[in-house]
Amino acid sequence: MLGISNFYLNLSRRFVSTGRNLVKIEQNEESKFMTRILMNNEKKRNSLGIDMIRQLQQAIDEIDLEKCRVLVIGSSCLKVFSAGHNLKELTSDKGFDSHQVIFDEFTKLCLKLRDLPCPTIAEVHGLAAAAGYQLAASCDLIIASNKASFSTPGVKFGVFCSTPGVALSRNVSPKISLKMLFTGDAISADEAYLHGIVSQVVNVDESSENLSKKVKEIASKIESNSKHVVALGKKCFYEQFERPNLNDAYKIACNAMVDNLKYEDTQLGLKAFASKSKPIWNHSDKKII
Amino acid sequence: MLGISNFYLNLSRRFVSTGRNLVKIEQNEESKFMTRILMNNEKKRNSLGIDMIRQLQQAIDEIDLEKCRVLVIGSSCLKVFSAGHNLKELTSDKGFDSHQVIFDEFTKLCLKLRDLPCPTIAEVHGLAAAAGYQLAASCDLIIASNKASFSTPGVKFGVFCSTPGVALSRNVSPKISLKMLFTGDAISADEAYLHGIVSQVVNVDESSENLSKKVKEIASKIESNSKHVVALGKKCFYEQFERPNLNDAYKIACNAMVDNLKYEDTQLGLKAFASKSKPIWNHSDKKII
Amino acid sequence: MLGISNFYLNLSRRFVSTGRNLVKIEQNEESKFMTRILMNNEKKRNSLGIDMIRQLQQAIDEIDLEKCRVLVIGSSCLKVFSAGHNLKELTSDKGFDSHQVIFDEFTKLCLKLRDLPCPTIAEVHGLAAAAGYQLAASCDLIIASNKASFSTPGVKFGVFCSTPGVALSRNVSPKISLKMLFTGDAISADEAYLHGIVSQVVNVDESSENLSKKVKEIASKIESNSKHVVALGKKCFYEQFERPNLNDAYKIACNAMVDNLKYEDTQLGLKAFASKSKPIWNHSDKKII
Numbered sequence: 001m002l003g004i005s006n007f008y009l010n011l012s013r014r015f016v017s018t019g020r021n022l023v024k025i026e027q028n029e030e031s032k033f034m035t036r037i038l039m040n041n042e043k044k045r046n047s048l049g050i051d052m053i054r055q056l057q058q059a060i061d062e063i064d065l066e067k068c069r070v071l072v073i074g075s076s077c078l079k080v081f082s083a084g085h086n087l088k089e090l091t092s093d094k095g096f097d098s099h100q101v102i103f104d105e106f107t108k109l110c111l112k113l114r115d116l117p118c119p120t121i122a123e124v125h126g127l128a129a130a131a132g133y134q135l136a137a138s139c140d141l142i143i144a145s146n147k148a149s150f151s152t153p154g155v156k157f158g159v160f161c162s163t164p165g166v167a168l169s170r171n172v173s174p175k176i177s178l179k180m181l182f183t184g185d186a187i188s189a190d191e192a193y194l195h196g197i198v199s200q201v202v203n204v205d206e207s208s209e210n211l212s213k214k215v216k217e218i219a220s221k222i223e224s225n226s227k228h229v230v231a232l233g234k235k236c237f238y239e240q241f242e243r244p245n246l247n248d249a250y251k252i253a254c255n256a257m258v259d260n261l262k263y264e265d266t267q268l269g270l271k272a273f274a275s276k277s278k279p280i281w282n283h284s285d286k287k288i289i
Numbered sequence: 290m291l292g293i294s295n296f297y298l299n300l301s302r303r304f305v306s307t308g309r310n311l312v313k314i315e316q317n318e319e320s321k322f323m324t325r326i327l328m329n330n331e332k333k334r335n336s337l338g339i340d341m342i343r344q345l346q347q348a349i350d351e352i353d354l355e356k357c358r359v360l361v362i363g364s365s366c367l368k369v370f371s372a373g374h375n376l377k378e379l380t381s382d383k384g385f386d387s388h389q390v391i392f393d394e395f396t397k398l399c400l401k402l403r404d405l406p407c408p409t410i411a412e413v414h415g416l417a418a419a420a421g422y423q424l425a426a427s428c429d430l431i432i433a434s435n436k437a438s439f440s441t442p443g444v445k446f447g448v449f450c451s452t453p454g455v456a457l458s459r460n461v462s463p464k465i466s467l468k469m470l471f472t473g474d475a476i477s478a479d480e481a482y483l484h485g486i487v488s489q490v491v492n493v494d495e496s497s498e499n500l501s502k503k504v505k506e507i508a509s510k511i512e513s514n515s516k517h518v519v520a521l522g523k524k525c526f527y528e529q530f531e532r533p534n535l536n537d538a539y540k541i542a543c544n545a546m547v548d549n550l551k552y553e554d555t556q557l558g559l560k561a562f563a564s565k566s567k568p569i570w571n572h573s574d575k576k577i578i
Numbered sequence: 579m580l581g582i583s584n585f586y587l588n589l590s591r592r593f594v595s596t597g598r599n600l601v602k603i604e605q606n607e608e609s610k611f612m613t614r615i616l617m618n619n620e621k622k623r624n625s626l627g628i629d630m631i632r633q634l635q636q637a638i639d640e641i642d643l644e645k646c647r648v649l650v651i652g653s654s655c656l657k658v659f660s661a662g663h664n665l666k667e668l669t670s671d672k673g674f675d676s677h678q679v680i681f682d683e684f685t686k687l688c689l690k691l692r693d694l695p696c697p698t699i700a701e702v703h704g705l706a707a708a709a710g711y712q713l714a715a716s717c718d719l720i721i722a723s724n725k726a727s728f729s730t731p732g733v734k735f736g737v738f739c740s741t742p743g744v745a746l747s748r749n750v751s752p753k754i755s756l757k758m759l760f761t762g763d764a765i766s767a768d769e770a771y772l773h774g775i776v777s778q779v780v781n782v783d784e785s786s787e788n789l790s791k792k793v794k795e796i797a798s799k800i801e802s803n804s805k806h807v808v809a810l811g812k813k814c815f816y817e818q819f820e821r822p823n824l825n826d827a828y829k830i831a832c833n834a835m836v837d838n839l840k841y842e843d844t845q846l847g848l849k850a851f852a853s854k855s856k857p858i859w860n861h862s863d864k865k866i867i
Binding site: 087088090091092096099100103104107110111114155156157158159160161162163165166169170172173174175176177178179181182183184185194195238241242243244 | 408426429430431459460461483484485486487488489507510511514515518519521522523525526529530533534535536538539540542543545546547549550551552554555556557558559560561562563568570577578
Binding site: 377379380381385388389392393399444446447448449450451452455458459461463464467468470471472473474483484531 | 697715718719720748749750772773774775776777778796799800803804807808810811812814815818819822823824825827828831832834835836838839840841843844845846847848849850851852857859866867
């Protein structure tokens with residue numbers, strides 16, 4: 001905890017306006033284009049109860065998209081990113097209609113992250129289990145500490161991780177997914193990287209600050225690119241990814257390329273490239289024609 | 290051979306009722322919920338001739354699904370899991386209609402494994418080649434010894450491994466698949482793990498028993514979960530995996546989650562979790578509503 | 579440069595008949611069934627301007643498919659495979675219609691490589707960036723030196739690598755793809771192999787000839803197989819790969835298998851296998867029925 005706290009000592013912090021403060025929003029002053037949403041319920045291991053889900057949705061909806069170029073989803077404690085759904089909400093006495101609401105709302109949250117124009121990074125220091133993994137996997141990148149672990153253990157107490165399995169199976173082969181899903185065994189961050197489940201592993205043996213530093217470094221790289229170009233690219237990526245037909249996928253991507261070239265920022269970038277200077281973006285969606 | 294034989298010394302064994310005994314069924318007494326089907330034709334390297342295919346189908350059909358919670362597909366010899374189709378059955382004098390039957394029946398066998406309610410594990414000690422690899426890949430997990438190897442060598446004698454390529458391409462990138470398919474070169478178990486072709490590699494340098502021990506250990510973990518919850522999860526996994534559209538996949542999985550929560554066993558599991566005790570399952574498909 | 583030059587010292591070389599010589603075609607005398615098309619514009623880092631694209635298309639169209647069994651796409655210089663599109667052609671003053679032509683023609687080139695009956699190998703010694711990576715990924719295999727690197731850096735100067743992203747996302751998990759696409763950072767050949775982006779990495783620390791030697795060795799293996807069997811297998815692979823439904827994919831592949839067995843060459847191969855001799859192919863598409 002201390003490491004991350006110190007690192008963000010000078011951050012202006014505001015809270016989603018609820019009495020519960022399950023979610024903390026950090027607007028980094030150094031990097032004003034990065035928004036960090038931290039799950040802040042260590043006691044309940046950041047369990048994704050309906051309140052946490054709704055507060056995360058709300059926090060995302062409140063992001064100033066004019067300004068924000070990278071969204072980081074993390075945890076305010078080191079031990080756990082999130083342990084998944086709140087199992088107390090899944091008992092039969094709560095009613096199956098309320099279960100449906102929970103899974104529908106959580107799916108909305110996951111798709112909301114995918115559909116955000118800005119790239120999203122899950123910063124995973126500790127355990128990301130079940131829906132906790134699914135939340136991380138719904139971000140574009142996962143940057144994990146070497147102490148992180150990933151699991152889909154629901155089957156052990158009778159709730160198969162079917163929805164986390166959707167995210168898992170889009171990132172790793174069925175042979176790896178199904179071993180995790182059937183046994184509930186966790187895998188280490190290094191194994192997760194080996195299998196393409198995470199984007200990068202950061203060694204935090206010496207200092208717990210390393211992970212946030214690396215995330216900030218990656219975010220800075222992304223922020224230094226033209227905002228609307230990145231948004232166009234992200235949208236195209238997920239659109240073509242759903243097309244098994246290669247020709248269809250290329251049609252979508254070719255249209256995106258041609259559209260991309262119409263941005264004023266893109267033409268600025270090409271001029272900068274030609275003159276070997278650094279592009280100074282407008283970050284506007286203004287098009288030349 | 291001896292290692293595995295000793296390890297299963299006390300097993301009750303029965304045979305599929307044919308004169309040929311191409312397939313051996315072992316019902317482990319220690320682990321009464323695990324069924325092992327062993328290909329038992331070392332002389333012909335467990336070639337998947339039509340008789341072997343039919344005996345495997347029959348053996349699977351005869352599984353007591355009331356009891357069985359994990360099916361292991363293995364070989365009664367260490368050197369070879371299976372070398373693939375019986376090439377003698379693929380000559381033109383056998384008639385092309387009979388070729389069609391062979392591939393149709395083998396596809397049925399592969400889909401039968403996928404559609405079984407219980408998880409399936411391929412235990413691969415030696416060579417899994419061509420249709421032999423396809424059979425292994427049609428199991429949910431592949432647990433391989435470090436001495437195992439995997440190949441799709443059909444092209445070398447004029448029969449491109451098109452059907453094994455279907456299984457291969459669902460587990461590993463085209464760049465790796467096509468190198469295997471075009472050259473026929475085998476890859477080691479470690480490489481196979483690196484690429485997500487196998488779920489786990491077990492070091493058997495010291496003892497040939499290690500592989501079966503590890504498979505049994507994984508099977509025990511799976512068996513300790515509620516049978517119908519596992520079946521529901523397995524079915525959902527493969528259903529959503531065929532949906533490239535993420536929203537569609539999540540709809541399928543959300544429905545599975547809500548359905549999952551209706552199992553009596555699931556509610557038992559949630560109560561056990563809340564009281565930090567170990568769930569004692571009914572293994573029934575009884576639902577609360 | 580010298581290494582590769584020496585290695586191909588005795589090659590007969592001819593050039594695509596244009597005044598610009600952006601593309602060099604090498605017909606290896608030792609291996610008369612392998613055609614090498616080398617991008618030959620070191621000064622412009624083999625940029626894929628419309629002329630280069632058209633010369634590559636033309637070079638492929640001119641391949642003697644009666645003879646050619648493997649096509650290698652490479653570079654005549656060691657430092658760069660290709661740095662991607664010619665950014666000077668993407669400025670607004672060239673007109674957006676001409677941009678559309680560039681992306682359409684480049685897509686045609688990529689699909690042409692996939693649709694060629696013979697296997698294609700990208701031999702990547704240096705940098706493969708943006709459309710340069712896409713070109714390499716459009717070959718069936720990528721064999722890379724340990725000095726190679728791969729990147730999709732377009733976003734840095736305002737042109738998101740949307741079309742290269744199509745190729746990338748078909749070979750590696752979104753978590754890895756999106757990190758490359760959003761940051762523009764290059765990955766090493768070893769990382770690329772780890773993630774399934776390349777088929778094999780060849781250590782060239784001691785000699786720059788190693789890569790071409792290894793490519794030739796792999797090509798020789800492929801050439802020693804029956805040409806039309808390989809073509810049938812390649813076609814089937816990409817066809818079934820576009821089918822998310824496993825049953826559909828197996829239907830396509832079963833039909834391919836049965837069709838495969840009708841080739842005279844296949845029946846020769848099966849006879850050779852039975853008599854433990856090496857098959858001597860006709861390399862014809864003659865069928866028995």
